[in-house]
Amino acid sequence: MAACIARCSHRPVERASGLTRAGGGAKTRARQRLSISRKRDDARKPDRRPWDGDDRADLHARKKRLILETAARAFADRGYHGTTLESIATALRISKPTVYYYVKSKEEILFEIAKTALDDLERELATRVDADRPAAARLHHFFRAYAKMISGDLGVCMVLVADRSLRPASRRKLRAYKKQIESRAVALLEECIRDDRRQAEELRLLAYALFGAFNGIPQWFSPKGAISLEKVTRYYLRALASPFLALAGEEDVTYNR
Amino acid sequence: MKTETPSPVGRKDSRSTAAKRSKARPRWNNLVKSADEQYELKRQAVIAEAIRAFGHKGYQNTSLDDIASRLNVTKPALYYYFKSKKELLYECHNLAMDIGDRAIEYVESQPGSGLEKLQRLVEYYIDNLTRELSAPAILHEIDAMRPEHRRRILQRRRKFDRLMRGLVEEGIADGTIEPCNPKLAVFWFMSAINGIPRWFRSDGELTGAEIAKAFVQFLVGGLQKRK
Numbered sequence: 001m002a003a004c005i006a007r008c009s010h011r012p013v014e015r016a017s018g019l020t021r022a023g024g025g026a027k028t029r030a031r032q033r034l035s036i037s038r039k040r041d042d043a044r045k046p047d048r049r050p051w052d053g054d055d056r057a058d059l060h061a062r063k064k065r066l067i068l069e070t071a072a073r074a075f076a077d078r079g080y081h082g083t084t085l086e087s088i089a090t091a092l093r094i095s096k097p098t099v100y101y102y103v104k105s106k107e108e109i110l111f112e113i114a115k116t117a118l119d120d121l122e123r124e125l126a127t128r129v130d131a132d133r134p135a136a137a138r139l140h141h142f143f144r145a146y147a148k149m150i151s152g153d154l155g156v157c158m159v160l161v162a163d164r165s166l167r168p169a170s171r172r173k174l175r176a177y178k179k180q181i182e183s184r185a186v187a188l189l190e191e192c193i194r195d196d197r198r199q200a201e202e203l204r205l206l207a208y209a210l211f212g213a214f215n216g217i218p219q220w221f222s223p224k225g226a227i228s229l230e231k232v233t234r235y236y237l238r239a240l241a242s243p244f245l246a247l248a249g250e251e252d253v254t255y256n257r
Numbered sequence: 258m259k260t261e262t263p264s265p266v267g268r269k270d271s272r273s274t275a276a277k278r279s280k281a282r283p284r285w286n287n288l289v290k291s292a293d294e295q296y297e298l299k300r301q302a303v304i305a306e307a308i309r310a311f312g313h314k315g316y317q318n319t320s321l322d323d324i325a326s327r328l329n330v331t332k333p334a335l336y337y338y339f340k341s342k343k344e345l346l347y348e349c350h351n352l353a354m355d356i357g358d359r360a361i362e363y364v365e366s367q368p369g370s371g372l373e374k375l376q377r378l379v380e381y382y383i384d385n386l387t388r389e390l391s392a393p394a395i396l397h398e399i400d401a402m403r404p405e406h407r408r409r410i411l412q413r414r415r416k417f418d419r420l421m422r423g424l425v426e427e428g429i430a431d432g433t434i435e436p437c438n439p440k441l442a443v444f445w446f447m448s449a450i451n452g453i454p455r456w457f458r459s460d461g462e463l464t465g466a467e468i469a470k471a472f473v474q475f476l477v478g479g480l481q482k483r484k
Contacts, residue, residue: 081317163455164314164316164398165315167318168314201462205463205475212449212452213449215448216448235437239445239446239480240449
């Protein structure tokens, strides 16, 4: 057993397959599985070592993400202060020092959770955006992506935990990221509601109201419930934004009542 | 008054004597607040400050020392009013729910359609929370409380939610509110409103009244019967 631990710690990359496996299992079986997957990899790419180039960076990112996701679930369930790094490590069947290889502190985990959630949203928004679509449809796309983000593990943790448990310095940093997302929503609203009577201030409040409504979703939403996330998104947008969109005559573009 | 509040024995005695005396003949001819009233006022001041601090920095990041220094008193002085930080949090929740109850009472006492009642409820609620207290900022801090306190608060919350859904149903029935799922309706507007303290600053460009006006407009626009 000691040999196993020593071996693993010298070859961190090999442990990736150990990380992804879901639950229990004897150490020997795990070891077998490790060696099998190694063999398969070797067969496919004979001249490539696990520590070569992109694979390694990719693995590192994937492992870090696993830590973040596990931590996010734990923080949301047991609270930030009720969760130890030790318990996160145990849940992933890795050691605490290994966790420290990926993150500096518990606070960094929390900050990274929120930041990764926002990065995911950015990516989602960037990939499937079609500038030719009407602004109202893009607004819908934005909030559909936002709803998806905040009902995922990382998003739930961001909304329920990060804001109140981060220390002021990290909170300020996070707020700067959020501001970027927020201003995109405001810009979209502006585009939707081409109406000079609406003050910029009022649009900002509308954006805040929308974000507030959506941020409440993790508190009651269950994917197994009777209402789908898509239905919630449609309903929320219709209730909050359509009285304004109607002014621009764009309501029917997105919402077929 | 507040017999469950733990307080040093000596204090309790002096208060009851004060009460007895005040029954016979008011001391200071009622020109100053009685000891009981002062105690309660100070206790409320601690709760109000705690809500602000918890809302601003988060419950876990706030120490009783922080609250004490904001009030210019010592930490031991706080223990005179509260057994622990947990109990203080419970009282914060109670105060938030009291605001909600008062709002419902106020609304039910006046005639009007379902939509009008909801509108008045929301006006009252936002006005209260932007004027002095950022009560909703502590709404998420539910796990930190002791189990029996948590149960009691959740019970009060469910009751409040039911009352609000009732108002939405009333509005649908009397034709002022567009037919919808009352549960979802309450979720969206209460979430939007409870999000206000996250970004509201009392020294910001907008006053609480302006924000209340805009949010009431969102509520009415979103709920009212469509033509």
